[in-house]
Amino acid sequence: MKLFNTIYxxxxxxILWSSQTVSALGTAMTNYALVIWAYQQKGTASSITLLSVCSFLPSILFCFAAGTLADRWDKKRLMLVSDTVAAMGTATILLLYSTGTLQLWHLYIINFTLSFMNAFQNxxxxxxxxxxxxxxxxxxxxGLQAFANSLVTVLTPAIAVALLAFGGIQTVLIVDLSTFAVAFxxxxxxxxxxPIRQSGEAKAPFLQECLSGLRFLRExxxxxxxxLFxxxxxxxxxxxxxxxMPAMILSRSNQNQLALGAxxxxxxxxxxxxxILATAAPPAKRRTRVIFITCAVSFFLCDVFWGLGRSVPVWVFAAFAGxxxxxxxxxxxxxxxxxxVPIEMQGRVFATRDTLQFTTIPLGLFLGGVLADNVFEPFMLSPSPLQHALSFLVGTGKGSxxxxxxxxxxxxxxxxNLLCLRNPIFKELDT
Known part of the structure; x- marks a missing residue:
């Protein structure tokens, strides 16, 4: 009876979660197929990287304004408009591909536009x-949302590859449009x-409201x-x-794509x-303790064992456990x-959080490649006392x-993360 009450x-x-998950799977399959197509056209990593930049950058640049408008505007209409624009983007790609006129720059523009709409949708x-x-x-x-995201990650490659083999990119795009229809x-x-109950106070100027999410967090x-952590x-x-990770696995497995896939x-x-475990678990009484302990465990089991490992079974264990x-x-x-966060401010505060947290990702991706190619890989190929000591831990050769x-x-x-566990400032978040 309790289960039925919860479902009710x-x-x-x-309904929203399941339909949006189906739509997200369709979108992910399209992105997967288009990455393959883009690489086949140019054969360069930069063509794929630029696709990612166009998909990522607008949602950061316009996040503050989008969060404010998400608080001001009708949530359902905003989501419907975003879904419609996304469907139009997919339909445009399908039309261009079917007529043999699809170019990479078309995808850059469409990805930029869809990312702009995602800044409002999210x-x-x-x-x-x-x-x-x-x-x-x-x-x-x-927890259910995390489950949906993980399910999409697991299913996307298998279903996309099957659809590509069955009917090519056009089939993937048609399936994507069908999932948009379901969600819409x-x-x-x-x-x-x-609707959110609005206070009787006059609205602040738009720019001031855009920054109110940041002010709330600073307070x-x-x-x-x-x-910030x-x-x-x-x-x-x-x-x-x-x-x-892909470059390290491939370089240390003799370019074994099956190893990378595993x-x-x-x-x-x-x-x-x-x-699944997070969804089934009872609510934590000390949420920050769970956050920092699980994050510490993830860094240790994933990154440390990926570094120490020199075989596919160890890397697979690290990937799963981490x-x-x-x-x-x-x-x-x-x-x-x-x-x-008060419900009437959540759009602005969530948008501010996304801007602060996700801006460091492209920086990290750039620095990781630069440090790997120009610092760490050359260092491990040049004999020295420190290189000799590290080689006992990670081995030698390409990828070390x-x-x-x-x-x-x-x-x-x-x-x-262990230091944060001892920081008293976070304890007030558990009350």
Missing amino acids: ELKSFL PAALVAQSLIVPEKHYARTS LALLLFIKIP HRALFSLI FSFVNLLASLSGNGI VSSAVGIGMLVGS NLPLPFIGVNITTIMRTK GMAVIFLVIGVVGFAA
Whole structure:
């Protein structure tokens, strides 16, 4: 009976969550297929990198303004408009590809436009979930969201490759458009998002409101410190992680793409299992303790063992075990944000958080590549006492310099989280 009551209380969220997950899977498959197509056209990593930049940069640049408008405007209409623009982008790609006129610069423009709309969609969706979910279910629904993200990560390569083999990119794009239709109709017909009660005070000027999310965080020192710390965590994770992991695995496995595929799949499966556990777990009484312990464990098991490992089984273990704790971090941070930030400000504050936390990711990706190619790899190929000592830990040859980066990042990330555990400023977030 309790289960049925919970499902009834979350019926609107479950409809929104499931339909948006289907749509996210369609979008991810399109992105996967287009990355392959882009690489086939140019054969360069830069063509793929620029696609990522166009998909990432606008959501950072326009985040402050988008968060303010997400608080001001009707959440449902904003999400419907964003879904419509995304569908138009996919339809445009399908038309250009079908007529043989698709060029890379078309994808850059479309990705930039879709990323711009995502800057509005993301805070609106987060606030909408806060409005339709009872507070007692915040942790559970955050876990379900983490599960959906992990499921998309696991399923995307397999389904996209199957569709590409069956009917090419056109089939992938048609399936993507179908998933957009599912999400759009579910939101339009079945989801009612209650309006936020507005105070009788006059609205501040737009620019002032854009900065109000940052002001709110600066006035709440513990929350601001948590966000800044995870900006640092994202910098560390992007210095290694997806930035240089594929290159290290390939260079240390004699260009074995199956090895890279096994490690990448283990990452997704670890996050999938972790999200199931995070959803089923009872709400934590000391959320910050869970956040810092699981983050420390992730750095140690993933980065340290990726650095020390010299075989596929060790890398697969590190990928699975190191990514399993990640959903616990996201679930508890999101729950803290939703309980500590007034509902009428969540769009601006979530947008500010995204800007602060995600700006360090492209910086980390850039620095990781530069340090690997110009510092650590040459260092591990040049005999010296320190190189000799490190070679006992990570081995020698191509890829050993990147292994050192993983080892250093793992130790630094582990130690930083243990220090935060002892910092009293974060304890007020548990009350």
